């Protein structure tokens with residue numbers, strides 16, 4: 792069965808995500824400047840893991856990286872209070888399993904990311920993230 796959320800074939804997205812995380816943490820060239828994108832994009836495509844505020848927060852993060860070209864360290868500093876869960880006023884993750892958006896036809900999924908070398912990898916992560924952001928910005932009234 793394909794993933795009911797991102798549409799990945801045989802629901803291989805979760806396994807793939809774990810593999811890519813292992814790759815990023817074992818090789819700094821893969822972690823590169825894309826680690827935040829990998830995580831945020833995966834979360835965005837699996838909205839049942841997030842609260843509505845959390846989903847919108849991840850989408851905004853992606854926009855700041857991709858459109859405003861803010862560096863991960865700048866965003867970390869800017870969002871320090873927000874991501875410090877002690878001070879954050881809303882929850883990011885949700886365990887109720889309810890999806891924020893019903894979209895299942897994403898143009899790209901994590902399975903489109905190739906891993907031959909770090910350059911290809913980082914390029915593909917960015918392409919996947921851009922595509923997902925575009926899809927996510929077009930859901931509008933589908934947000935519950």
Ligand SMILES: [Zn+2]
Nearest residue numbers: 794797799804
């Ligand atoms: Zn999926």
